Amino acid sequence: MTPSTRTDVVIRTYGPGQVAPLLDTIADIWADAHPEIVDTPGASTDGLSVPVLHRQVTGHARHEGFTLVAAYAHGSMVAFGYAFPCTPEYWYGELLPAIPEHVRAGRLMGLCELAVTPAWQSQGIGSRLHAALLKAINPDWSSLLVRPDNTGGRSLYDRLGYEYAGPYHNTPDGPEFDLLLLRVADAT
Template identity: 75%
Template structure:
């Protein structure tokens, strides 16, 4: 594993859907390194929280969201140390019928970005890389609103999202037996 140096050594690259498939294995491995609390949890794989599930998720999103799909990756010394991906989507798709009524009207009708993943390798966390990746996604997609799901026990992720301006919008479950996530929503300030 590469050891961290200064943040100025980190380069952010942006990829469109056609460029993502060769990166999926690297992204999945980085995701696992960044989320050992998920990977090592009994039952995580049955909840869809595993490296193979992440690979399938990314490739499915690439296939189904060609218009605007964006992956950003942070590199230090030639190695990927963080990534995030998102795409524009409708409120009905992202929030689901149960949660749409709880979401502010402007978020239901404005340009919405669904932020699917944002992960930074542990030695590189706390250096502003997640913030830079998030900013790169906002620049590429130019939404009015951004939303994401976070596990309620992910205190480090939640602290970052709170600092970025996300607010709790309600509980979210992507299946009757799936885990409950916190759905967060942020209004993007115009530049």
């Protein structure tokens, strides 16, 4: 069965008030999808961890328009993603001057997390979650940060049409991420 015709995967959409009961489940999925961070003693985690994810999701859920989508197979969550509409000033921070004006002028979606448990990867679920977020938020542009060594995630984002916009640091001495941009009209 091709990924686009799977009938055993259902996508559900949640708003900010519905997130708290899902936190442990999405943290488990996130940890399964990022074994290089969770399972490698002494590995550089770039500040990422399950407790940080809990705080991040809870904080982001306060943004107007916050949307979490989850994929369920046979009644169990196997993937999730979340995003929210945001201003270019909020999302790009010090990188803002390097962002083209036409990008800064459009409605922006900050894609914060997209994780699929390994047994369900490469089956079109990440693409379906991404499409559900774009439909719910309806942005002109979508942007995300990805670790340069996250080849699986980067492969998905390349297929979805994201383009490299430059290096990004959350803090002046923090790790470097790749900032990616997607013009949504080109993706649909």
